[in-house]
Amino acid sequence: MKIAIIHDWLTTYAGAESVLEQMLEMFPQADIFCLVDYMPDAQRKFLDSHKITTSFIQRLPFSKSKYRSYLPLMPVAIEQFDLSEYDVIISSSHAMAKGVITGPDQLHISYIYSPIRYAWDLQHQYLRESNLRKGLKSVIARLILHYVRMWDIRTSNGVDYFISISNYIKRRVFKVYRRESDVIFPPVDTEYFTLEQTKKDFYVTASRMVPYKMVSLIVEAFTLMPDRELIVIGDGPEYKKVLKIAQGYENIKVLGYQERSVLKGYLQAAKAFVFAAEEDFGIAPLEAQSCGTPVICYAKGGALDTVMDKKTGVYFNKQEAEEIVAAIKKFETMEFDAELIRKHAESFSNEAFVNNFKEYVYAKIRHHEMAG
Secondary structure: OOOOEEEOOOOOOOHHHHHHHHHHHHOOOOOOEOOEEEEHHHHHHHHHOOOOOEHHHHHHHHHHHHHHHHHHHHHHHHHOOOOOHHHHHEEEEEEOOOOOOOOOOOOEEEEEEOOHHHHHHHHHHHHHHHHOOOOOOHHHHHHHHHHHHHHHHHHHHOOOEEEOOOOHHHHHHHHOOOOOOOEOOOOOOOOOOOOOOOOOHHHHHHHOOOOOOHHHHHHHHHHOOOOOOEEEOOOOOOHHHHHHHHHHHHOOEEOOOOOHHHHHHHHHOOOEEEEEEOOOOOHHHHHHHHHOOOOOEOOOOOOHHOEEEEOOOOEOOOOHHHHHHHHHHHOOOOOHHHHHHHHHHOOOEEEHHHHHHHHHHHHHHHHHHHHH
């Protein structure tokens, strides 16, 4: 069978690309289609043996740095891919990939990270953070997002089966598309993030510093606990804000971006990983648990799937500094088993993803063939 994998865009190696890598391991003869491909040479080894077809956006001015600015053209661009020679289409989609056009005899399975966040429930946050709440630019942006929403709903009808990355996204898929989906958790590199039993007396958080990650809130919480040390890893638009909050507090060390090996060392040694975001899934808490490190997290979103309260971590119920403080104090009265935490993380391994995804796809292929 000829298989095509549709990916939104290839610009850097992140969570969606780790999923794509595992998909390509499963289906080594698959061809790739994406809107643009600017994956750095150092990160693209897993793509080398695959044919990659890009859209006309690849050839537009400044598309390497400004491809997101071509959002109004993306629905048209994704629909131009000719997939008629393929039997199975797998879309790896957090934006446009699921909108490809397929025929009645083709099987389309969409692995969905989320319906387009900035067009749906995060629209107002997106407009606020982009300074697009007022004026003509705001009107244009709102019209574009309205058009994207209509297109997004229409194209959901072209998907035969949806797979969501978490139960949180399963609910979002049903809310937006009124479609049921199955849940297969994304892969975590548990072979790299290995168990360490010996813990030191500090907490760690690691994330890209964008508003919804709530890194500034975690730092604020530790300003209220000058006797507890926090290591902060990551950079991004909120980096200066985080530095300003941490200024003058010797117990808070903001390290900025660090290599993966450095991150691994801190995750292994920390007494706990602190996580305050409402994530669709959240790989970082599982990387910490893979090291045998418990997680103190906000009890919403994907964390409800990945962290077991009082077994592999501790929940807090509000995104408030005082709630984090209370959760840390509660955590310090409890005992955790590093091996149990590691065992829990292993259920999200690359191997588990491959087995679950492959079994799912072949079951749907058999059903499709029998129905045809």
